[in-house]
Amino acid sequence: MPFNQKPQKFNAQINTVTIGSGEKAVTLGGGSTFPFYTFDAPAENAPKVGVEITDMGLEGMSAGIKAYYDGAATMGEIAKKASEMEGADFVALYLEGGDPNGADKSVDELIAIVNEVAAAVDCPLVVEGCKNVEKDAELLPKVAEALQGKNVLILAEKEENYKAIGAAAGLAYNQIVGAESAVDINLAKQLNVVTTQLGVDAKKIVMNVGTACAGYGYEYVASTMDRIKGAALSQNDAMLQMPIITPVASETWSVKEAMASEADMPEWGPQDERGIDMEIMTAAADLAAGSDAVILRHPQSVATISKMIKELV
């Protein structure tokens, strides 16, 4: 008696959202199964991999990452190299220098970098704010304005600033809106509801539902994504059917396991290897839980995760 396969069919699907334009545009979402459950239904759009660069250049990057960008002197050159990385589907520019508690760069200064990067790459672009809610409310609408017509993903509006960012990105300048909540399903849903109530098309929203490094409370991430995908598919909850993007790199490259030098922790071995594996393993877990796109930094991580996705779909 053969095994009685029972495919799990859902009468619902994740929205498809396209970022960028032209032949390099990427489309996220569209599936109607749990991640990589190709035995239930063929995959629609494979998850995508983005390469993160920051306005701070290569400051603080690991040796392996610096080596990859060797010779790139300007932000434009860095961006171009990022877009050429094996396995890269898009480039994510993280404007971390805008943080008032950090370098506190001015909006004008950052917009100049945004323009330089946008001009240097022909792949889709994601722009991440500095994470300070007040600064982002000022900065991200300007980013959306500067990149009109490029259909970029703006990461991200939060509960505190969705009106300014959502309206600018989603309505005034017709970009894709990233809605960020920190591992809180009710807030993830609420943010989608209020963003659509602003008039933003639900199919122009991508969620960042938060992540953590493997080992750092990752169970909350896994359960948040499991429950969001579950509600989107089995409860056909239209306010949770937005694809999920997860900026992995900024989390994984700031924990001890990835940052401690080999001199400080000799038994742990080379720092680059630890950083790569932390990035790879966290990204793989995010994808298994439901991310439709991940943002990484190290060329080895990008190549490996991109290859893994190809093998799984």
Next chain:
Amino acid sequence: MAKFVTIGERIHCISPVIREAMATRNPEPILKRAKEQLDAGATYLDVNIGPAENDGEDLMKWAVKLLQENFDNVPLALDTANKKAIEAGISVYNRAKGKPIVNSADAGGRIENIDLAAANDAIVIALCSAEGIPSDNDERMMYCQNMLERGMGLGMDPQDLWFDPLFLVVKGMQDKQMQVLEAIKMFSDMGLNSTGGLSNNSNGMPKHIRPIMDSALVAMCMMQGLTSAIVNPCDLRLMETIKSCDVFKDNTLYADSYLEI
């Protein structure tokens, strides 16, 4: 658990406007009522064309196509005593948003509607009565068993028989209300789906009282495990109660704006 399924009852030939529109094949009044109900949060729409002995097949096809083409293949409950009309409706029905519902079979003269549903891979509302009102829950469950066996014998998934305990009017049968609630619990314990004309409870009550009674009853029924009801979705209080109960039952994720979606 899946979200509570509301079946909007307002496309009914008992309404003079709808009857007229059906007779003259005038789309406007029907589309208007459909839109109102969908905007209010109905999942399924019931299409009652009455006995329709003469042109039932043609009328049901027309109504199914009209509604599905205008409202993104909205799922429908086909409601008529004319079996041929139901089959005709199913023949043009698009299942993208859910199987058609045959409304309805009972354990008496209309038991063959189960066969019809089985033959057409449809859901059937199975009224737990043969003639008149069942005297107690033993009788209800006997009917339930008969219909379940018949459906399963024909290869139906038990989940596709939605059992109707037969809601009773409070004014006159107040002492039987708990029985209905207990019957729902029994269906639920069996893992079965259930539905019914819940607002029957408040028949004959003043207009402003009815939403209050209906809301209270739907909350109690959902606690007992009722999975669906045939209701007027334009009753705001009732719909708010259903949405709130869906949150408590973890059928839908809470968000501060949950009533607005």
Next chain:
Amino acid sequence: MALNGIQIFKMTPKKNCKECGCPTCMAFSMKVAQGAMDISACPHMSQEALDALSEATAPPMKTIKVGTGDAEYSLGGETVLFRHEKTFVSKTRYAVKLDCCMDAAAVDAKIEEIKKVDYERIGERMFVEMINVAYCGEHKDNFLDIVKKANETGRILVLDCEDADVAAEALAVCAANKPILNGANASNYEAMSKVATDAGVVLGVSGKDLNELYDTVAALEKSGNKNLVLDVTGASVKEAFGNAVQVRRASVKDQDRTFGYPSIVNLTKVAAGDKYMQAALASVFTMKYGSIVVMDQMTYAEALPIYGLRQNVFTDPQKPMKVEPGIYPLNGADENSLCLTTVDFALTYFVVSGELERSGVPCNLLISDAGGLSVLTAWAAGKLSSSTVAKFIQEEVEPKVKCRKLVIPGKVAVLKGDIEAKLPGWEIIVGPREAVQLVKFLKDMQA
């Protein structure tokens, strides 16, 4: 797993004879489902139905034990597909692979590498719990030598061997430590099952596809061997993932007990020679349903993330993850370095210690017992109060640390006065409300 009324009803004779005292078979079925009546009250149930019923009330997925003594582990026994539904119970175990084509030096080096990773994280010892020893069919003596060496490490062995005679010889060496004999398939399962049962060890079963695996498991069960694990590896990454998920889903969701066993996924086969891909997949199969994951290596680079991930995914939502109370010196802190305190909730500890490390400022992180709760919850529950902090400082910190400056979490700024009153000689400083503000806070403090 309890049956609902309808599942029991399907097995009744449906005669409505009333001999059980119920008006209908359906009413009877419901009472049985609720536990109000016993199935034996029906005189007409067939033996077949009774057997099916007892089978159906058994757990959907068996718990299989491997190893002995301290190194005894449970595999399987899961009841849900998603951890939020209840909890996952048996952690994924990782095995590092040795094979009979390796020479002695390579084997020794690998064993040394395996032993190197051994540390503690939030009360859990992290190390390579299993070693996979593979027999290719040719180097029998070498295989037996490696089995012996690997067995001496005390780690549980997973023997990949499809030759029943060689397997018997290998088990003669290591059976006492309760390894897994992984090598039964459609053509050799009878012989392999005999070897495994004679030695009292778990048998690993594989098949060229899920149907063949299913049939082989059914045949093994029929012969009386239910001490199994299923090698779901398959020919590709995609197949392995599909198999692992479908086997788990069939058992837990669809109650198909033939597939109700733990799984083995061998990454050295589907991602041969690619350590990064193996790392990525180890993570995927930790999330989704690998009971044993076989890899080529487990150095600190793989171990730090994967054991952390496993600890998270398999944590019981009912029990908070706690770190040990104590003094944690960071960035080369000594007895004169600044003190900061927070609660023992693992997530709080990691976030706070991470930010402190990022600041580069030498400091002592003082963790007191707060019941594993977060700062505000612990405060509300009375587990983080001026008395708990003062007591901890006096008993544990004052004898060891000379600095008398203590930073408390901004969320419990209200405690400042009381702590000062209870700890004469200490300067109490209110820190930021969120850990992310710590770097700037410390920088400002130094300025």
